Amino acid sequence: MSIGNSPESPEDDRNFPADDRDSIGRALQQARVAAGLTVEEVSASTRVRVPIVHAIEEDDFSRCGGDVYARGHIRTLARAVGLDPASLIEQYDAEHGGRPSPTPAAPLFEAERIRPEPRRPNWTAAMVAAIVAVVGFVGFTMFNGNDGAGQAGAAAEGPAPATKTTAPAKPKPVKPKPVPSESAIAAAPLDKVTVKLTATDDKSWISAKAHDGKLLFDGLLLAGESKTFQDDERIDLILGNAGPIELYVNGKKVEDTFESGQVERLSYTKGDPQAG
Structure with a gap:
């Protein structure tokens, strides 16, 4: 004989609806x-x-x-x-019981208690520096005095012989700077597949494989970073966050409509960019 309702009574289930x-x-x-x-x-x-x-x-x-x-x-x-x-x-x-409360800041007196003691002035180093400065000043004064006496003696003897003047050298012609190409990899070889990815304003996880399944790269491409891959036949890509990726294939920019957070699986071969 039991007293009260059983914990597994169906009446309790009716009082507490389940979360769907x-x-x-x-x-x-x-x-x-x-x-x-x-x-x-x-x-x-x-x-x-x-x-x-x-x-x-x-x-x-x-x-x-x-x-x-x-x-x-x-x-x-x-x-x-x-x-x-x-x-x-x-x-x-x-x-799980609500959002965790923030950790209280440490009292101010604890930071003041561990403040390092001020260092005492190093009088020995100051004295050595002063002596070096005095010796240097005396040596400089003596050197200038001897040099001035020598110049005066030379002037008393007579004018110095005239030196031979040379014509100024003709300036070399400046080569014009090369005009930058329209694409960052415009000189991509025609017998290979060349793919360049740049993360413009956000990071993205990317994976790149060659035509034989060899893994070329697998990891995060941070904002501002670039990666370039080449293969003889085909390059397969997986973009975990395709929105911020700027894509160049075989020297040409691929105009895409990818959105942030969108996952894209792409394949490219030689010639004009063709997504697989």
Whole structure:
């Protein structure tokens, strides 16, 4: 015989409606799969280690090292896969006791207590410097006096012989500066595929492979940085954030309509740029 309602009574389920939202980990995992990215690619673009990405997608935040780091990882992963980080952070705070409070500043008297003592003046070094200055001044005065006496003796003997004057050399003609080419890689070889990527105003994760599958580059391209790749037949690209990328293929700029956060898979061969 039991007293009161059982903890598993169906009446309690009716009083507390279930939350129909996906968990944080499942939402991140589904967005990553929809974007066509692997865990390794997301890890390379966000610098979040692969085991931590796996743990977060399984809603295990114990490996993040605390709520502050967990919130930072969730925000970074959400941006990488194209989700709004604000809603996921709000969901995390609701499930883990709210937003962590800021760390209080240290008292002012503690900073004053560890202030280093002022150094005493080094009188010995000052004296040595003064002696060196006096000796130098005396030597300079004596040298100028001897030089003046020599010049006076030369003037008394008679005028110095006239020196032979030479005609000034003709200035060399200045070569005109070369006019810069229209493209930064306009002289790309015709028998190869040449691709240049520049991150204009934001960073982007990129991956570049040769026609035989050899990995040429895999990592972040920070704002203002450029990378150039060449292959005999074809270059395959994956752009994790295609919006800020400026692309030149075989010496010609590729006019694209990529947006920030958009993932693009591209292939280019010799000749005019043709996206695969």
